[in-house]
Amino acid sequence: MHARRPWLPAAERRAFSERIPSRYRGAALQGLALGVTAAVLWWLARNTAASLDRHGASLGFGFLSQPANFEIGDTSWLRFSPENSVARAIAVGLLNTARVSALGCVLAIALGFVMGILRLSRNPALSGLVRAGVEVIRNTPLLLLLLFLSASLHALPAAAHALEPMPGFYLSNRGLVLPTIAFSALTLWLGALALALLVARRWLGRAGWTMVTAAAIATALSMLIDRPVLQAGHLTGFNITGGTTFSPEFAALLAALVLHQSAHISEVVRGAILAVPRGQRDAARALGLSRFQALRLVTIPIALRAMVPLLATNCVSLVKNSSLAVAIGFPDLVSILNTTGNQTGHNIETMLIMTVVYLSLSLAVAASLNRYNAVLLKPGAQVL
Amino acid sequence: MTAPIGVKRASLRVRVRRSFATPLNGAITVAVAAIAAAIAVPLVRWAIIDATWSGSAADCRAAAAGACWAFIGRKLPFILFGLYPASEHWRPELATALLLGLVVFTAIPRAWTRWLPLAWLGGVAIALGLMHGVGGLEVVPTQSWGGLPITIMLTAIGLVLGFPLGVMLALARRSRFPIPRALATATVEVVRGVPLIAVLYVAVLVFPLALPSGIEVDKLVLAQAAVVLFAASYLAEAVRAGLQMVPRGRMEAALALGLGRWQAMRLVVLPEALRIVIPSFISIAVGFFQDTSLIVIIGLFDLLNTARLAAQDPAWLGFYTEAFVFVGLIYFCGSALISRYGLWLEWRMAAARRTVHEAR
Numbered sequence: 188m189h190a191r192r193p194w195l196p197a198a199e200r201r202a203f204s205e206r207i208p209s210r211y212r213g214a215a216l217q218g219l220a221l222g223v224t225a226a227v228l229w230w231l232a233r234n235t236a237a238s239l240d241r242h243g244a245s246l247g248f249g250f251l252s253q254p255a256n257f258e259i260g261d262t263s264w265l266r267f268s269p270e271n272s273v274a275r276a277i278a279v280g281l282l283n284t285a286r287v288s289a290l291g292c293v294l295a296i297a298l299g300f301v302m303g304i305l306r307l308s309r310n311p312a313l314s315g316l317v318r319a320g321v322e323v324i325r326n327t328p329l330l331l332l333l334l335f336l337s338a339s340l341h342a343l344p345a346a347a348h349a350l351e352p353m354p355g356f357y358l359s360n361r362g363l364v365l366p367t368i369a370f371s372a373l374t375l376w377l378g379a380l381a382l383a384l385l386v387a388r389r390w391l392g393r394a395g396w397t398m399v400t401a402a403a404i405a406t407a408l409s410m411l412i413d414r415p416v417l418q419a420g421h422l423t424g425f426n427i428t429g430g431t432t433f434s435p436e437f438a439a440l441l442a443a444l445v446l447h448q449s450a451h452i453s454e455v456v457r458g459a460i461l462a463v464p465r466g467q468r469d470a471a472r473a474l475g476l477s478r479f480q481a482l483r484l485v486t487i488p489i490a491l492r493a494m495v496p497l498l499a500t501n502c503v504s505l506v507k508n509s510s511l512a513v514a515i516g517f518p519d520l521v522s523i524l525n526t527t528g529n530q531t532g533h534n535i536e537t538m539l540i541m542t543v544v545y546l547s548l549s550l551a552v553a554a555s556l557n558r559y560n561a562v563l564l565k566p567g568a569q570v571l
Numbered sequence: 572m573t574a575p576i577g578v579k580r581a582s583l584r585v586r587v588r589r590s591f592a593t594p595l596n597g598a599i600t601v602a603v604a605a606i607a608a609a610i611a612v613p614l615v616r617w618a619i620i621d622a623t624w625s626g627s628a629a630d631c632r633a634a635a636a637g638a639c640w641a642f643i644g645r646k647l648p649f650i651l652f653g654l655y656p657a658s659e660h661w662r663p664e665l666a667t668a669l670l671l672g673l674v675v676f677t678a679i680p681r682a683w684t685r686w687l688p689l690a691w692l693g694g695v696a697i698a699l700g701l702m703h704g705v706g707g708l709e710v711v712p713t714q715s716w717g718g719l720p721i722t723i724m725l726t727a728i729g730l731v732l733g734f735p736l737g738v739m740l741a742l743a744r745r746s747r748f749p750i751p752r753a754l755a756t757a758t759v760e761v762v763r764g765v766p767l768i769a770v771l772y773v774a775v776l777v778f779p780l781a782l783p784s785g786i787e788v789d790k791l792v793l794a795q796a797a798v799v800l801f802a803a804s805y806l807a808e809a810v811r812a813g814l815q816m817v818p819r820g821r822m823e824a825a826l827a828l829g830l831g832r833w834q835a836m837r838l839v840v841l842p843e844a845l846r847i848v849i850p851s852f853i854s855i856a857v858g859f860f861q862d863t864s865l866i867v868i869i870g871l872f873d874l875l876n877t878a879r880l881a882a883q884d885p886a887w888l889g890f891y892t893e894a895f896v897f898v899g900l901i902y903f904c905g906s907a908l909i910s911r912y913g914l915w916l917e918w919r920m921a922a923a924r925r926t927v928h929e930a931r
Contacts, residue, residue: 309596311590511768
């Protein structure tokens with residue numbers, strides 16, 4: 188055996204290294220690692236400084252206050268025109284990333300839950316159909332789905348001949364128009380208050396639910412005083428006015444992200460539910476709960492504990508995947524930083540901003556997950 | 572995903588009976604069948620019955636209703652090999668076959684010897700030599716490379732080089748020494764914390780600035796390096812999870828038997844850890860096969876990009892669906908094969924473990 192494996196303990200080979208006490212060996216090894224890393228970094232930095240000199244460029248974030256000189260097609264809450272500063276352009280990009288990611292996460296989790304539970308259906312036809320859909324999406328690249336959806340949306344008829352799948356919903360090559368309900372400012376404020384109280388009810392103690400109910404009733408009353416108005420889009424000339432418009436790029440990106448991530452989330456949901464011990468469900472059924480009640484009141488709450496970290500990481504990957512926007516021309520953070528970098532030559536700085544933004548998001552989520560796990564491990568922990 | 576290991580799939584008869592177990596179930600089954608038919612019937616009509624299989628764009632437009640596979644037929648060389656000179660197409664064909672052969676060879680557990688890295692080294696060198704042109708072959712610059720060889724090369728080399736690098740990062744991250752630990756943690760967390768696009772941009776736009784003047788690195792090489800680094804970081808996390816799952820007693824027993832720390836790690840702990848994380852390796856491999864398509868964004872021509880460009884040819888405008896469906900099928904088959912292989916490997920290892928237990 189030893190003859191066939193010459194790397195097994197060989198006394199003579201160990202003798203040399205054994206002569207140096209292990210304490211110093213460790214220190215020497217670490218010193219070497221540090222030294223090599225520092226040398227490489229120094230070399231790279233020196234070369235970078237030299238190349239910047241050659242191009243007559245310099246590092247610094249002064250370019251952020253210069254005018255951007257480019258148009259942004261898709262702006263949401265911040266207005267933007269080319270004479271606005273670069274910093275404002277980046278803020279618009281960040282908002283666009285946030286908008287598509289927030290909406291995408293909520294929709295992907297909702298759809299993923301539905302698909303994950305349907306896949307566990309005892310009806311083979313139903314679970315088979317969902318499984319086929321999930322497999323198709325999981326086995327093709329997200330970018331392919333995105334490019335296909337984007338091309339399909341751009342190939343839709345012009346606004347004058349927009350498709351109207353449901354009254355008030357318009358699909359055209361200008362994008363998707365949805366009807367909106369306009370609430371009065373008072374209703375919005377009261378609704379926000381009710382929501383805030385709902386979140387904070389545990390800290391409010393016994394009065395919590397009373398206050399939540401009062402705020403909810405006040406919200407409802409405010410709607411009677413100042414009625415919400417339904418604003419549907421309608422065709423005027425060659426364009427559709429009114430309602431909320433999603434650009435084709437935004438709609439394609441959102442749809443692709445939601446479809447892709449919900450397929451992954453459905454696997455998470457399915458796995459977590461399957462991991463709940465059978466006895467829990469059987470006990471719930473024995474207590475007289477229906478199958479649906481047992482799922483809603485027993486299985487899902489238990490499965491949720493295992494699911495939360497994976498749902499969070501899935502949301503982080505959705506945010507990171509939203510950077511594919513650059514492939515279809517949706518002005519997200521990456522796309523705008525790339526444009527700025529190309530125009531001003533400040534690629535190092537823009538990449539630094541990109542890294543900091545995405546990294547702080549990932550690390551923040553990781554930190555809160557660690558806290559969540561710590562809370563979960565405490566006996567008698569109340570989760571969610 | 573198929574049924575978990577050890578669970579037998581229900582027979583067709585059982586499944587049909589289950590589909591109509593209760594009136595509600597029967598209704599659901601009928602509704603599902605209706606939905607499936609509503610999707611499948613137009614799809615089959617479009618893809619097969621009404622499709623145009625040969626001819627020109629005009630023939631396709633005249634037929635209108637169905638798919639235009641004539642377009643794929645005409646554009647197949649471009650979709651598969653990009654701008655590579657048509658007369659030299661045997662070279663990317665051979666290189667692709669060689670790389671695929673290496674992948675298949677690597678999939679056989681009996682091939683996992685210390686000769687495997689050498690086989691890869693030789694195979695990749697020959698494939699790259701063929702593509703680039705050595706020994707009297709006409710030189711084809713990497714700007715003209717494209718299509719399937721690029722996708723397979725980026726994935727295979729990314730994973731093959733990323734694997735040892737990932738193992739090293741994982742070991743460094745679990746090291747007793749703070750400095751290697753900090754370096755490895757920083758690398759892995761930064762690379763995993765940003766999108767692949769950001770890593771590709773840094774590799775292509777920023778990294779060249781950090782090289783001495785006069786040295787220019789090919790864009791494809793930079794993209795490949797970025798993919799290797801990205802793969803290494805993801806594999807490192809998988810390996811680290813595996814290392815954490817190996818019971819402490821294994822290491823202690825190995826040390827008690829007189830092995831050194833490194834030997835115990837290499838001969839006892841690491842093999843067991845790697846076996847544990849095979850499922851994660853497989854899903855990482857599938858992910859990378861698909862994610863290499865992102866190099867579209869830095870202007871390289873992988874399979875997805877050549878298909879997209881083929882659909883933008885003015886003579887064949889409007890047939891993007893066919894192009895995307897065609898490459899989608901290639902990606903689907905590749906990903907499904909890798910997943911299937913992963914399941915087979917898990918089944919095989921579970922079977923081996925059962926035999927060992929029974930022998931005891």
